[in-house]
Amino acid sequence: MxxxxxxxxxxxxxxxxxxxxxxxxxxxxxxxxxxxxxxxxxxxxxxxxxxxxxxxxxxxxxxxxxxxxxxxxxxxxxxxxxxxxxxxxxxxxxxxxxxxxxxxSIDLLIHLTLGSLLVISVITDIKKRLILNKLLIVFGAIILILRIVLHIALDFYLLYYLVSGFVMFLSLFLVMVLSGNKLGGGDVKLYGVIALTIGALDAFYSLFFASVLGLLIMIPGMLLGKVDRKTQIPFVPFIWIGVLLTYYIDVSAYLL
Known part of the structure; x- marks a missing residue:
């Protein structure tokens, strides 16, 4: 076995x-x-x-x-x-x-769709610091359709994931505006799709993981004077790792 x-x-x-x-x-x-x-x-x-x-x-x-x-x-x-x-x-x-x-499972198909979006976005972000809107629309639509199918077939929490996507997008949009666009618009839209897939709570955890990893990567460069606060680094690779970590680390268990 x-x-x-x-x-x-x-x-x-x-x-x-x-x-x-x-x-x-x-x-x-x-x-x-x-x-x-x-x-x-x-x-x-x-x-x-x-x-x-x-x-x-x-x-x-x-x-x-x-x-x-x-x-x-x-x-x-x-x-x-x-x-x-x-x-x-x-x-x-x-x-x-x-x-x-x-x-x-159908769940696997949903998360493979998100994983595929993240992989392509890792490449586009590293190469040209872009997260393509057309990809977000196509993959987001596929995930939404699969969520609806899962809800119809198994009565599986559709409303939670819809609200999660909206709340995550709105929260990060406000962060982007209040921070003077230090958070990219592509990252905001991407996280709307991520929350639609894994839920708002795990989406926030993945953002925490991604932010910590990004900071750990930047600190040595800042100490050596090769990186400053204005330096743009591709964030999607850290988001990719952060999302994968949420599948294996139950943060809620450590908080309770």
């Missing part, structure tokens, strides 16, 4: 690498060419971003191909962005952890 569970987790890890490869293409294509490139995303064949040579089957194997080719194109020998490896790794970790937590 334990062996079967580990195998299922491994399968979801591998599945995550495949989706991660696709999410990389989505993130880079939307950042570079916008919505008109969606058809190419869905139907086009992967190619080297430098020489445009179409990739062979071996070159399209997630993670493994990047390592074997030392992060370089087989044809032109130019370096390929490490973002591709990053996207595949964090997606595989996300899928494996979520399956470990939820097993096969």
């Amino acid at each position: 334990i062996g079967d569970c580990k195998m299922d987790i491994f399968i979801f890890f591998i599945l995550g690498t495949l989706f991660g490869s696709f999410y990389n293409v989505v993130a880079f294509s939307l950042l570079d060419k916008g919505q008109e490139n969606l058809k190419h995303i869905l139907l086009g064949r992967s190619h080297c971003p430098n020489c445009k040579e179409k990739l062979s089957v071996i070159e399209m194997i997630p993670i493994v191909s990047y390592i074997l080719l030392l992060g370089k194109c087989k044809n032109c020998k130019q370096s390929i962005s490490c973002y591709y490896l990053l996207g595949e790794l964090i997606t595989s970790v996300t899928f494996a952890l979520l399956y470990h937590n939820f097993g096969f």
Whole structure:
């Protein structure tokens, strides 16, 4: 039984690498060419971003191909962005952890949808400090539909999650306004979707985790004079970690 569970987790890890490869293409294509490139995303064949040579089957194997080719194109020998490896790794970790937590369920599908949004947003935030509205709308709509389905099928707390999304968005919107836009509008909207998925309480906990992690990363740079209060750092990677931590750390148990 334990062996079967580990195998299922491994399968979801591998599945995550495949989706991660696709999410990389989505993130880079939307950042570079916008919505008109969606058809190419869905139907086009992967190619080297430098020489445009179409990739062979071996070159399209997630993670493994990047390592074997030392992060370089087989044809032109130019370096390929490490973002591709990053996207595949964090997606595989996300899928494996979520399956470990939820097993096969509608809940798993809902949280995989959020996980996918976070993964793509990690890439876009690191690359260009952007959280794309079109992604928030699409993934938020999918999560809302799944929440409604879960409510109809199992009478499962729809109102709580709807209120959570609204309260989280409104709270962080006020923080953004009162702080003089020190909190990004993309982060505010993203947290509305996060709260719709995991509820307001866990969303606030994830924000706490993300803020602590971000501060720990910034402190050494501030002490060395390389980072100051005006330095912009991508916050979504910390949000991604913060959300995953809420699945495994029951903060409420420590507060009671």
